[in-house]
Amino acid sequence: MNYWLKSILSVILIGFGAINFYTMYELLGRSPEKPRRFFPEALKNFHRYSGYFFILIFAVISFFCLMGVVNDPFDFSPRGIVHALLALTIPILLASKLLAVKFYRGFYAEAAGLGKSAFALSLLLFAVSGGYYFLLMYPQGITGTLLVQNKCVRCHTLERVFSISKSKEGWEQTVARMADRVPGWISTIEKEQIIDYLVKTSSDLKEK
Numbered sequence: 001m002n003y004w005l006k007s008i009l010s011v012i013l014i015g016f017g018a019i020n021f022y023t024m025y026e027l028l029g030r031s032p033e034k035p036r037r038f039f040p041e042a043l044k045n046f047h048r049y050s051g052y053f054f055i056l057i058f059a060v061i062s063f064f065c066l067m068g069v070v071n072d073p074f075d076f077s078p079r080g081i082v083h084a085l086l087a088l089t090i091p092i093l094l095a096s097k098l099l100a101v102k103f104y105r106g107f108y109a110e111a112a113g114l115g116k117s118a119f120a121l122s123l124l125l126f127a128v129s130g131g132y133y134f135l136l137m138y139p140q141g142i143t144g145t146l147l148v149q150n151k152c153v154r155c156h157t158l159e160r161v162f163s164i165s166k167s168k169e170g171w172e173q174t175v176a177r178m179a180d181r182v183p184g185w186i187s188t189i190e191k192e193q194i195i196d197y198l199v200k201t202s203s204d205l206k207e208k
Contacts (some may be wrong), residue, residue, distance in 0.1 A: 009061050010130035016054040017119045023047035028112055055094060058122075062087060079128050080187070086125040093118040144197025151186050151194065152178070165202040171195045 023043050065087065097114040100107035152161050155178065166174065175195050179186040186194070 006061055006064060007130035009057055010126050013054060013057045013061065014122060014126050016050045016057065017122050019050040020047055020054060020115065021119050023050065024112060024115055058090065058094075062091075083125065083128050086121050086128070090118050090121050090125065093121070144193055144200070147190055147194050148197060151190065154185065155181065161198070166198070167202075168195065168199045171198045171202070 023046050027040065027043050027047065093114050096107075097111050097118065100111045100114065148161060172195055175186070175191050175198070179191055
């Protein structure tokens with residue numbers, strides 16, 4: 001599963017989380033003096049099923065992220081560590097909420113707090129994953145230049161980078177080899193962005 005698809009699924013995940021968040025406030029937070037905008041039973045069902053979809057999409061994204069970790073070394077950057085901690089914490093909160101609602105009714109009063117915490121952490125998780133990817137991809141030219149300037153000069157000068165013209169396959173091999181020299185220095189997303197930028201730069205060199 002590529003980063004675009006995971007990022008789009010993350011947006012859908014946040015959408016279902018927002019629906020769940022809003023319906024929870026409508027059900028539990030509206031004062032008795034103010035009339036409800038919707039039928040309570042319909043809201044409960046809407047809240048329940050949006051929650052199920054949230055869990056399903058989160059599970060799908062988590063599965064493909066785990067597959068990615070198996071096939072690709074883990075990103076030990078601060079962002080990668082925060083991402084991993086959030087991804088491990090959210091399922092615990094969701095499971096605790098489900099247990100409180102379904103089986104351990106003595107903790108029912110804490111279900112709303114657990115739900116709000118899970119949604120808040122989901123927003124933060126999106127910011128450091130899907131949001132980071134969207135930010136990294138646009139604008140491509142500026143981001144590509146900054147990445148090359150910050151990452152590639154660790155081993156050689158920029159003159160060497162910009163004086164070479166290669167195909168996309170050639171840059172993929174070169175960037176992969178450079179990234180393997182210092183594990184964790186260049187993430188998978190950054191590799192894709194650097195390759196795209198260098199391919200465009202090579203095309204410009206050929207035209208000249």
